[in-house]
Amino acid sequence: MTLKFYYHPLSSYCHKALIALYEHDVTFEPVVVNFGDEAAAAALHALWPVGKFPVLRDEERGQTVAEATVIIDYLESFHAPRRLVPASPDAAWQARMWDRFFDLYIHDHIQKIVGDRLRPEGSGDAHGVAEAKAKLAKSYAIFDATLGGKTWALGDDYSLVDCAASPALFYASLAVPFSDTTPNLKAYYQRLVKRPSYARALKEAEPFFSWVPLDTKPTLPEEARGAS
Numbered sequence: 290m291t292l293k294f295y296y297h298p299l300s301s302y303c304h305k306a307l308i309a310l311y312e313h314d315v316t317f318e319p320v321v322v323n324f325g326d327e328a329a330a331a332a333l334h335a336l337w338p339v340g341k342f343p344v345l346r347d348e349e350r351g352q353t354v355a356e357a358t359v360i361i362d363y364l365e366s367f368h369a370p371r372r373l374v375p376a377s378p379d380a381a382w383q384a385r386m387w388d389r390f391f392d393l394y395i396h397d398h399i400q401k402i403v404g405d406r407l408r409p410e411g412s413g414d415a416h417g418v419a420e421a422k423a424k425l426a427k428s429y430a431i432f433d434a435t436l437g438g439k440t441w442a443l444g445d446d447y448s449l450v451d452c453a454a455s456p457a458l459f460y461a462s463l464a465v466p467f468s469d470t471t472p473n474l475k476a477y478y479q480r481l482v483k484r485p486s487y488a489r490a491l492k493e494a495e496p497f498f499s500w501v502p503l504d505t506k507p508t509l510p511e512e513a514r515g516a517s
């Protein structure tokens with residue numbers, strides 16, 4: 290098989306790229322990396338010394354591709370028939386901007402909160418966590434206003450931004466639940482978890498949900514039950 294996807298079913302940034310693989314219905318070999326397994330972690334580092342996943346290895350083209358957004362771009366350039374990054378220049382820069390928004394202003398904040406729970410006893414950063422939670426609430430409000438009545442982040446077509454938004458919102462909402470002040474966001478989230486590509490990724494993550502180091506553990510959303 291020419292494409293190998295290094296990931297873990299629970300990892301949020303891996304979900305982002307996995308959604309695109311499922312959206313495109315691309316054939317690939319899943320390689321589950323458990324960081325607790327030294328050999329598996331070393332194999333990932335050998336491919337991508339940064340040591341983070343997702344990583345895509347294209348054996349046929351001899352390329353190693355890291356960073357979820359870049360993997361999505363790469364799939365579109367070489368392996369996928371349809372576009373998750375819109376072709377029109379105006380829609381394309383908006384897709385890029387909101388992709389950055391979800392990574393930097395939602396996803397990274399929930400990573401900060403989760404990361405804090407993994408720190409050794411006594412070395413937590415309570416101030417940083419409180420700040421991250423406040424920033425999440427602010428980002429929710431910003432996106433709720435931007436989204437308005439649109440079905441997907443950019444309008445009628447499911448895009449890169451929706452791939453980014455799905456895991457970011459899934460995990461962020463465990464730490465900072467959506468409130469009635471962001472009804473557009475709440476309804477959008479329900480559409481995201483029902484999308485077959487994300488419902489499938491969530492179903493595959495479900496056996497690992499108890500590993501999430503937050504007080505509120507994830508549960509498979511009702512909308513994602515029955516996904517295959």
Ligand SMILES: N[C@@H](CCC(=O)N[C@@H](CS)C(=O)NCC(=O)O)C(=O)O
Pocket residue numbers: 300301302303340341342343355356357358
């Ligand atoms: N900017 C990267 C972020 C990737 C990332 O943070 N991956 C996490 C899992 S969600 C990871 O590999 N964590 C392990 C580590 O940092 O050691 C992307 O967009 O792909």
